[in-house]
Amino acid sequence: MGTENRKQREREARETLFVEKAHELIRSEGLLALQMSRLAAACDYATGTLYQHFNSKEDLLAAVATRATRQRAELFRCIPRLPLGTRSRMLAMVLADIDFAQANPDYYRLTQFVTTEVVWASTSEARRQELLDAAQPISQAINAIVAEARANKDLPPAQEMGEEEMGLGPWALNTGMQALANAQGLLDAYDIHRPYEHLIRHTHALLTGWRWEPRIDPDEPSVVRAETERVRAIVREHIPEANS
Known part of the structure; x- marks a missing residue:
């Protein structure tokens, strides 16, 4: 696997982790309790890394909704x-x-x-x-x-x-x-x-x-x-x- 392909797969896996953990936190603690810094920590990443994937909390929530909509x-x-x-x-x-x-x-x-x-x-x-x-x-x-x-x-x-x-x-x-x-x-x-x-x-x-x-x-x-x-x-x- 080439370096670019490996980096892309790693990025996709990281984004999937963020979305799944965010959905888990929403289910357990409620929608409005979700915080970007706490989500990043729960995934063992820096908050800056999370913002490399999602420009805002709104983008993150849209990604969580998109994942669930695909399942639906x-x-x-x-x-x-x-x-x-x-x-x-x-x-x-x-x-x-x-x-x-x-x-x-x-x-x-x-x-x-x-x-x-x-x-x-x-x-x-x-x-x-x-x-x-x-x-x-x-x-x-x-x-x-x-x-x-x-x-x-x-x-x-x-x-x-x-x-x-x-x-x-x-x-x-x-x-x-x-x-x-x-x-x-x-x-x-x-x-x-x-x-x-x-x-x-x-x-x-x-x-x-x-x-x-x-x-x-x-x-x-x-x-x-x-x-x-x-x-x-x-x-x-x-x-x-x-x-x-």
């Missing part, structure tokens, strides 16, 4: 190939993300913080682009399912909305409910419980409103539960990572 995106990359109908695969997108959020309770809090205006504006363009690129497989999977549903006539032909615009609906529902579920005490104040059950029912309401076949009435709890259990079982059978 791998789940979605597999969903268009599941042995399910197109509507059930769209539900699988939601269920896989619910499972991911429950296994990684800090993920949505971190990404919400990173994408707030003040933090996002202080993050370098390169780190912002890495995070956006990491999420691309998610939108690509959604678009592929919508396109297949139209080709199969599970959905009516497009009028004004393209695949990307139609995919915005489930994405907005999911992101909004995750934001509410992770705002500690907010839903409790309104006596709203089981947010993910509400997310599943609202998803069915949206898909049925689009006339996505086979239609499911979101106000029939037993039908909704049966479909959830059936789809979740297939997701976990074909995507082992969904169990972790």
Whole structure:
């Protein structure tokens, strides 16, 4: 191995160490408690070495969010190939993300913080682009399912909305409910419980409103539960990572 290749590998290994340790500290001590000097010490490096990799704390947080987003995106990359109908695969997108959020309770809090205006504006363009690129497989999977549903006539032909615009609906529902579920005490104040059950029912309401076949009435709890259990079982059978 040449000197340049060795140095590059060492740099990549060092950056991976910083990101993994930062994520560990965020999980154990909270997002706002993370300090650059303490992270460097925990990794047995000088603070200056840490700043050779990340220009700011905002860049570091974006890198942590990017790493977690890549793991999340791998789940979605597999969903268009599941042995399910197109509507059930769209539900699988939601269920896989619910499972991911429950296994990684800090993920949505971190990404919400990173994408707030003040933090996002202080993050370098390169780190912002890495995070956006990491999420691309998610939108690509959604678009592929919508396109297949139209080709199969599970959905009516497009009028004004393209695949990307139609995919915005489930994405907005999911992101909004995750934001509410992770705002500690907010839903409790309104006596709203089981947010993910509400997310599943609202998803069915949206898909049925689009006339996505086979239609499911979101106000029939037993039908909704049966479909959830059936789809979740297939997701976990074909995507082992969904169990972790």
